[in-house]
Amino acid sequence: MTKRGTRAFFVVSTLLSGLLFLGLTIDSHRKIPALTNAAAIDASVIAGKDVWHRNNCINCHTLLGEGAYYAPDLTQITTQRGAGYLREFLKDPSRFYSEERDRRLMPTLKLSDGDITALIAFLGWVSRIDTQGWPPRPILVRGSSVPGANVGGPPATAASSDPGELGRVLFNSSPPACGACHSIAPNVNIVGPSLSGIAATAASRVRGADYHGKAKDGPGYIRESILDPNAHVLAGPTFAAEGRSLMPGDYAQTLKPEQVDQIVAYLLTLK
Amino acid sequence: MRYSSQRVAYPYFAVAMLLFGLQVAFGLLAAAKYLGPDPLLPVLPFDVVKVIHTNLLLVWVLTGFMGAAYYVVPEESRAELHSVRLAYVQLGLWTAMGVTAVVGYVFRWTAGNKLLEQPFPLKIVIVVVMLMFLYNLGMTIRAGGRLTTTEGVLVAGLACTALLYLPSLLEFDNYTLAIFYRWWTVHLWVEGVWEMIQGGILAYLLIRLSGVDREVLEKWLYVIVGLTFISGILGTAHHYYWIGVPRYWLPLGGLFSALEPLSFLAMAMYAYYAMRRSGLAHPNRMAMHWTIGSAIFSALGAGILGLAHTWPAVNKWTHGTLITSMHGHMAFFGAYVMIVLGMITYALPGLTGRSEDSRETAAGFWSFWLQMAGMFGMTMAFATAGITQTYLERILGIGYLETQLKLQVHFLMLVATGALFVAGVALFLWDFFFLAGRPVAAVEAERLASARPTA
Numbered sequence: 048m049t050k051r052g053t054r055a056f057f058v059v060s061t062l063l064s065g066l067l068f069l070g071l072t073i074d075s076h077r078k079i080p081a082l083t084n085a086a087a088i089d090a091s092v093i094a095g096k097d098v099w100h101r102n103n104c105i106n107c108h109t110l111l112g113e114g115a116y117y118a119p120d121l122t123q124i125t126t127q128r129g130a131g132y133l134r135e136f137l138k139d140p141s142r143f144y145s146e147e148r149d150r151r152l153m154p155t156l157k158l159s160d161g162d163i164t165a166l167i168a169f170l171g172w173v174s175r176i177d178t179q180g181w182p183p184r185p186i187l188v189r190g191s192s193v194p195g196a197n198v199g200g201p202p203a204t205a206a207s208s209d210p211g212e213l214g215r216v217l218f219n220s221s222p223p224a225c226g227a228c229h230s231i232a233p234n235v236n237i238v239g240p241s242l243s244g245i246a247a248t249a250a251s252r253v254r255g256a257d258y259h260g261k262a263k264d265g266p267g268y269i270r271e272s273i274l275d276p277n278a279h280v281l282a283g284p285t286f287a288a289e290g291r292s293l294m295p296g297d298y299a300q301t302l303k304p305e306q307v308d309q310i311v312a313y314l315l316t317l318k
Numbered sequence: 319m320r321y322s323s324q325r326v327a328y329p330y331f332a333v334a335m336l337l338f339g340l341q342v343a344f345g346l347l348a349a350a351k352y353l354g355p356d357p358l359l360p361v362l363p364f365d366v367v368k369v370i371h372t373n374l375l376l377v378w379v380l381t382g383f384m385g386a387a388y389y390v391v392p393e394e395s396r397a398e399l400h401s402v403r404l405a406y407v408q409l410g411l412w413t414a415m416g417v418t419a420v421v422g423y424v425f426r427w428t429a430g431n432k433l434l435e436q437p438f439p440l441k442i443v444i445v446v447v448m449l450m451f452l453y454n455l456g457m458t459i460r461a462g463g464r465l466t467t468t469e470g471v472l473v474a475g476l477a478c479t480a481l482l483y484l485p486s487l488l489e490f491d492n493y494t495l496a497i498f499y500r501w502w503t504v505h506l507w508v509e510g511v512w513e514m515i516q517g518g519i520l521a522y523l524l525i526r527l528s529g530v531d532r533e534v535l536e537k538w539l540y541v542i543v544g545l546t547f548i549s550g551i552l553g554t555a556h557h558y559y560w561i562g563v564p565r566y567w568l569p570l571g572g573l574f575s576a577l578e579p580l581s582f583l584a585m586a587m588y589a590y591y592a593m594r595r596s597g598l599a600h601p602n603r604m605a606m607h608w609t610i611g612s613a614i615f616s617a618l619g620a621g622i623l624g625l626a627h628t629w630p631a632v633n634k635w636t637h638g639t640l641i642t643s644m645h646g647h648m649a650f651f652g653a654y655v656m657i658v659l660g661m662i663t664y665a666l667p668g669l670t671g672r673s674e675d676s677r678e679t680a681a682g683f684w685s686f687w688l689q690m691a692g693m694f695g696m697t698m699a700f701a702t703a704g705i706t707q708t709y710l711e712r713i714l715g716i717g718y719l720e721t722q723l724k725l726q727v728h729f730l731m732l733v734a735t736g737a738l739f740v741a742g743v744a745l746f747l748w749d750f751f752f753l754a755g756r757p758v759a760a761v762e763a764e765r766l767a768s769a770r771p772t773a
Binding site: 050079080082085092100103113114146173177190235 | 354355356359360363365368369426429430431432435467491492493494495497533537540541544547548551552558559561562563566567568634635637638639710711712713714715716719720722723726
């Protein structure tokens with residue numbers, strides 16, 4: 048090949064690639080609004096995006112898998128944690144995580160209430176973007192989809208005396224070994240149903256027509272399910288048999304009342 | 319050195335080296351934070367250290383490219399630089415921008431957009447500096463009335479770098495659109511036009527170091543750049559897998575990024591061919607090490623390790639893990655750091671008024687091998703950490719924090735090999751600033767004239 052020939056190869060291939068790329072870009076630009084639910088981008092979401100940028104979040108966390116790898120991915124965080132929890136967490140991360148135990152800690156950002164509300168709105172919008180099924184399995188901040196997978200991990204210790212944090216440790220301790228049957232990852236049913244989003248599920252279930260228990264609200268429903276699993280039985284191949292729940296029915300005796308309070312407080316953080 | 323104004327490259331290289339030293343110091347600090355706990359958390363948290371580490375890299379590599387262009391263009395166009403004064407003003411403005419950015423990051427003045435964190439006013443300064451730079455090069459080429467393929471590829475790469483920075487000035491309310499166009503700058507820089515710059519500098523160095531016929535090397539340079547763009551432009555698709563864009567980017571990304579190693583492989587073969595023809599006869603053996611090293615290391619880091627996680631079915635699991643750092647570190651080092659260090663090593667004897675035939679120092683060779691060993695070790699540390707993270711966190715579904723605790727041994731290896739690398743960089747700086755001698759104040763006209771080609 049002559050120099051003239053190789054130059055022609057360079058010019059033609061670059062032009063063709065560039066044209067194809069531009070064409071696809073125009074098409075994508077037109078389709079992105081629908082794929083990202085752009086109609087839901089309101090002033091709050093935009094303000095939240097500014098909070099995200101202003102605080103340099105992307106240089107520790109990933110969002111849509113892009114960013115730095117020093118802190119967890121936040122694409123689906125609002126589907127895993129309730130707004131109440133996220134608000135308390137953002138005010139003071141050291142209430143829930145400890146540098147000694149986790150070896151790293153998010154600094155307290157001194158965000159205003161308005162900033163926090165906007166940031167949660169932004170992350171909520173991100174969680175509904177059509178990501179072609181990514182991530183294929185939920186990326187958890189801590190815990191595990193399958194109990195027992197984390198072999199050889201350090202013993203669970205609480206970062207603070209926050210009831211929810213104490214409840215989280217209890218949930219993963221044995222006894223009562225709640226985590227042996229219940230995953231906190233969405234759609235992972237080990238023996239009992241996944242408790243992902245249980246705070247919201249409980250609140251709606253208690254109002255359902257097929258509910259005949261005594262609880263009046265979500266927290267009441269969760270407490271009742273722990274102490275009396277047969278008050279409301281869910282259908283599922285490993286959940287129940289002959290209308291009776293397969294969950295142990297003796298937690299009223301084996302757990303202290305404050306321990307039940309702590310587990311309820313923890314489960315309420317799972318939106 | 320054949321033209322007196324080529325001397326302006328020295329201060330560019332000096333600034334680049336100072337920032338390089340600072341960059342790796344921050345890198346080592348960031349690595350140590352992975353081990354934790356972090357006593358600096360209240361004053362210098364990870365995000366600040368990381369943003370400084372990556373931004374210093376971009377700034378110093380670009381400073382090195384500018385210095386390289388000011389060295390290469392007068393020689394190739396056979397004319398003195400249009401304005402040495404403008405080049406100094408440009409360097410002053412550019413350095414002030416870089417320092418302001420770094421200090422600003424410490425005080426949390428940031429645009430918070432990965433790799434393009436420069437606040438808006440600084441982005442404008444960058445655009446102005448690039449315009450001054452391109453004007454100066456353009457006028458020099460015009461005065462010389464001669465444009466070789468080598469410098470043409472180099473200058474076109476630099477011009478496209480400036481052009482592709484412009485999308486970073488845009489703001490979008492839709493986060494997906496924002497990152498969609500962010501990749502026009504970031505990806506098309508490092509996997510597109512910067513490869514042109516690398517190819518241009520590589521061709522220049524091979525012509526000078528090997529003495530192989532210019533026509534042959536320039537002919538193949540077109541093939542390399544053509545391959546770069548066929549794979550690189552549509553290869554942008556591998557950043558468009560999971561961010562809220564249409565599905566067709568998945569197969570496109572898989573196909574075209576699988577072709578990306580070709581251009582790097584071609585560069586490695588190119589260097590190997592040139593060296594075989596010349597029999598490694600050039601006396602500046604240190605420059606030869608960096609030049610061939612760049613061609614080989616970029617083929618491994620950018621080509622092979624990029625390919626390792628670019629296929630959609632693989633990337634689905636590895637996306638956003640330390641696997642990306644594995645690829646990123648070796649790719650950037652091989653392709654851009656090493657080619658700039660090669661250019662500096664080649665130009666240094668001339669710039670400091672010595673014979674171009676005799677510069678070899680023990681510190682220089684130790685620096686090369688320590689950096690090689692350190693970067694290879696760091697890449698392995700990131701790879702083992704990334705593979706383990708992918709398996710535990712993404713496949714088994716163990717929480718992020720628990721998984722990170724299990725990676726401690728790999729982070730220890732990262733810090734240890736990172737320290738080796740920093741030692742290598744320190745030796746390079748020592749060699750550059752203390753052993754190579756001062757830059758020449760003026761060059762006798764006869765000596766320069768005798769070095770010029772008569773044709």
